[in-house]
Amino acid sequence: MGPQNNIIGKGISVSPGIIEGPVKIVETPEDVDNINAGDIMVVKSSDPLFALGVMSSAGLICEIGGALTHICIVSMEMGIPCIARAENITESLKDGMIITLNASEGLVYSG
Amino acid sequence: MHPKDWFIVGSINLVEDFKTSILEISERDGKTTWPIDLNSISHLFIGEFDKELLQDIEKMEYKGHAKYNIGQAFVTPQRIIRLLIPFVQGLSTLGLSRELRREKVEYLLSLVHELKHGDPSNRDGKNIVLSPDELNNIIGPSWLSESDKQSSLLVHKLCGILWAYVETLFFKTHGLVREFHGPYTLPGYDGNFLFRDFVCLKPTELWEESSALPFSRARIVAAYDQLDMSVDIYNHVSIPEGRTFIESLKSYYVECDGKILEPSEIDSLCKDLSTVMRSIHKKVESLEWQKRAEKYADIFWYSKKQLRDILEEDWAVPEAVRQQIQHGEISTKQKQISQRELQIMMKLSF
Numbered sequence: 435m436g437p438q439n440n441i442i443g444k445g446i447s448v449s450p451g452i453i454e455g456p457v458k459i460v461e462t463p464e465d466v467d468n469i470n471a472g473d474i475m476v477v478k479s480s481d482p483l484f485a486l487g488v489m490s491s492a493g494l495i496c497e498i499g500g501a502l503t504h505i506c507i508v509s510m511e512m513g514i515p516c517i518a519r520a521e522n523i524t525e526s527l528k529d530g531m532i533i534t535l536n537a538s539e540g541l542v543y544s545g
Numbered sequence: 546m547h548p549k550d551w552f553i554v555g556s557i558n559l560v561e562d563f564k565t566s567i568l569e570i571s572e573r574d575g576k577t578t579w580p581i582d583l584n585s586i587s588h589l590f591i592g593e594f595d596k597e598l599l600q601d602i603e604k605m606e607y608k609g610h611a612k613y614n615i616g617q618a619f620v621t622p623q624r625i626i627r628l629l630i631p632f633v634q635g636l637s638t639l640g641l642s643r644e645l646r647r648e649k650v651e652y653l654l655s656l657v658h659e660l661k662h663g664d665p666s667n668r669d670g671k672n673i674v675l676s677p678d679e680l681n682n683i684i685g686p687s688w689l690s691e692s693d694k695q696s697s698l699l700v701h702k703l704c705g706i707l708w709a710y711v712e713t714l715f716f717k718t719h720g721l722v723r724e725f726h727g728p729y730t731l732p733g734y735d736g737n738f739l740f741r742d743f744v745c746l747k748p749t750e751l752w753e754e755s756s757a758l759p760f761s762r763a764r765i766v767a768a769y770d771q772l773d774m775s776v777d778i779y780n781h782v783s784i785p786e787g788r789t790f791i792e793s794l795k796s797y798y799v800e801c802d803g804k805i806l807e808p809s810e811i812d813s814l815c816k817d818l819s820t821v822m823r824s825i826h827k828k829v830e831s832l833e834w835q836k837r838a839e840k841y842a843d844i845f846w847y848s849k850k851q852l853r854d855i856l857e858e859d860w861a862v863p864e865a866v867r868q869q870i871q872h873g874e875i876s877t878k879q880k881q882i883s884q885r886e887l888q889i890m891m892k893l894s895f
Contacts, residue, residue, distance in 0.1 A: 450787050463826060481579050483826045485709030486819055489702060502573045502781055504712055511705040513698065513791030538787060 439534060443523040443542035445495065448506045450538040451515030453493045457531045459524060460487055474535055476527055480505040488514055493535045495520050495527075495542060517542070559654040560647060562666040564891045566778035567630065571887050573781075577717045580829050583631070584882055586838040589873040590866050591631050592638035594845050597863075598628075599649065601852045610855070616656035618851040620744050622665070622674060623780055625657050627720040628848065633894050647895040670775035674726040674740075684731060684738065684766065688805050689796040696808060697794040703811050704765055704790075707743050710818045713826050714752055715745075716841060721848045722748075725780040728769075736768035736795045739782065746818075750850075750860075751843055754824045758817055760801035769793040838870045 458473040460466060466487035469475060475491040477484055480499060485508045488494055494509045494516040501510075501518060509516035515537035523542065527533065534543040605615045619625050629650065636646045657665040663673025675683065690696065711719040722745040728737035743763045747755045772793040775783045784790065799806045806814065829837065839862070846862045853860035882890070 447786060450789060463830070480577060482709045482712040483822065485705055486822075489705065499576075500573055501783075502570070504577055504708070507781070508705040508708050511708060511790065512701050513789045 439543040439545050441541055442526045442533070442544050443495070443520045445517035445520030445523070445540045445542070446500065447537055447540045448496075448501050448518050449494075449510040449514060449516040451493070451513075452534065452536045452538060453515055454532065454534045455492050457527045457529055457533055458487075458491065459527065459529055460484060466490075474533060476524060477505060478524055484508075488512060493537060495523055495535060497521065497523050559658065559665060560651050560895065562664070562668050563626075563629070563650070563654055563778070566666040566668060567891070568884070568888060570777050570779055570781065572884050577712075579712075580716060580832070581834055581837040581841070583717050583841060585875045585877065586834070586841060586870070586873075587631055587634060588638070588876055589838055589870045590842040590845065590862070591635035593863065593866050593869075594842070595632055595635035595639060597846075598632070598849055598852075601849060601856060602652075604856055605852065608856075612656060613659045615852075616659040618855055619656065619660075619849070620851060621722075621724040621742070622657045622660040623672075623724045624721045624848055625653050625660075626778060627718060628845075629653060631845070633890070637894060643893070643895060650895045667776055667778045670777070671728060672724075672726040672776040672780060673729070674724065675729065680729050680731060680738075688798040688800070689766075689768065690798060691796050692794040694791075696797070697791045699808055699811055699815075700765060700767065700794065700797050700799065701790055703763075703799065703815055704741055706815050706818045706822075707741070707746075707763060707765075710746070710822050711743060713822045713829070714748060714755065715844050718841075718844055718848075720779060721745075721844070723780070725776060725782055727776065728774045734768070736770055737772055737774060739767050739769065739774060739776075741765040741767070748847060751840070751847055752825050752828075754821050754828070757821055760804075760814070762802055763814075764800045766798050766800070767794055768796045770795040834875060835871050835873075838873075839867055842866055842870060 455472045455474045457476055458469050459476045463481055463483040466483060469487045469490045471490060473491045474493040475487050476495045478497045480503050484505050488509050494514055496503060496506055496518040497520055499506060499518045503518055506516055506518045515535055517537050517540045532545055654665055661674050662676040663671055711722050715722055724742045727739040746763060747758050747761045749756045770793050772788060773785055799811055842862045846860055850860040
């Protein structure tokens with residue numbers, strides 16, 4: 435990460451990997467249908483249907499929970515980079531914003 | 546001495562190991578509340594469920610069924626493990642003494658012990674269900690396909706969708722219908738085997754939509770290269786930080802109802818699972834809380850359907866229980882049991 439990248443969120447690493455992409459905040463099961471390949475999915479809660487979004491996305495940030503939160507387990511199974519317990523992360527993110535998720539370290543950077 | 550007899554001689558281990566294992570994972574557990582918090586509605590049916598379950602077991606014993614056969618009626622050891630905490634909560638409503646409650650818990654754990662080759666509570670970080678001989682007979686080396694990146698992604702996509710699928714159908718209690726077991730080693734084969742068994746994909750009595758699926762059971766057998774795995778009492782699989790299943794898969798096979806699936810068939814199954822899942826999810830979301838609670842009751846009663854089938858009795862939730870749910874109230878005081886409360890409950894209850 436260069437000096438231009440600020441850390442905007444932290445969490446615990448669930449499934450490793452580093453990816454860059456646009457944010458897609460998913461609040462309802464319907465939002466899952468609007469995920470594009472390469473999006474980084476951000477959720478506040480867990481719902482089994484969110485798994486279909488995980489399948490299409492490049493990464494997952496979960497505001498709550500931990501390694502045993504079901505959506506996190508699904509991301510681990512599918513090998514999608516994922517962090518959990520990224521408290522209040524949705525306050526710093528907006529749909530379409532480009533971020534870098536370093537899921538190996540549990541860090542979220544702007545840009 | 547039978548290799549398992551030490552558990553019987555020192556039977557206190559069964560209960561205490563169970564308590565220790567549950568407490569160890571309760572802090573890390575996901576606290577799933579979709580589609581309704583089980584703790585807030587279980588008081589409406591769990592006492593009656595326990596009463597029936599104990600009666601069913603008693604009838605099985607009276608008819609001369611061996612303990613192993615009674616255990617088999619629960620289909621997987623994990624089903625018994627997953628029933629235990631709600632079961633204990635239900636026992637407190639039946640007015641049994643602590644000693645009697647402990648006896649009942651110990652009995653159910655002894656069924657788990659009958660069904661597994663390894664430690665009933667996975668205290669060693671392994672869930673060893675199969676004996677070495679059974680493992681040898683089950684894994685047909687010719688069935689195993691070498692993995693590449695593409696196939697590994699596909700197989701693990703299936704694993705993820707299956708997980709979400711059973712959660713959609715069985716809510717928080719989806720552990721009733723899956724068993725993740727291993728890691729196993731096979732002589733002459735370099736790799737650790739993990740079995741992911743999904744034993745009830747078409748519970749049409751609960752969800753008619755599931756009849757659209759081509760298979761009832763799925764087993765994913767995966768051999769991982771140099772991957773140190775551990776499996777806790779609730780069958781959560783942990784791997785070392787920084788490692789992934791995808792990169793570590795060496796070989797695999799996917800077996801559904803006895804048929805080994807080709808990659809194109811795995812892909813097709815993923816699509817079928819997604820379709821059925823969406824349709825059931827939509828139905829659940831449209832239900833009032835009482836109907837969601839009734840569905841939970843259906844799931845619990847369904848989990849002992851095989852017992853009822855053997856006894857040639859109807860498995861369904863009694864009408865009185867449905868009435869109790871319809872006229873009952875959500876409990877706010879029982880929502881989200883904390884680690885401390887669970888600890889106290891386990892100490893005092895049994």
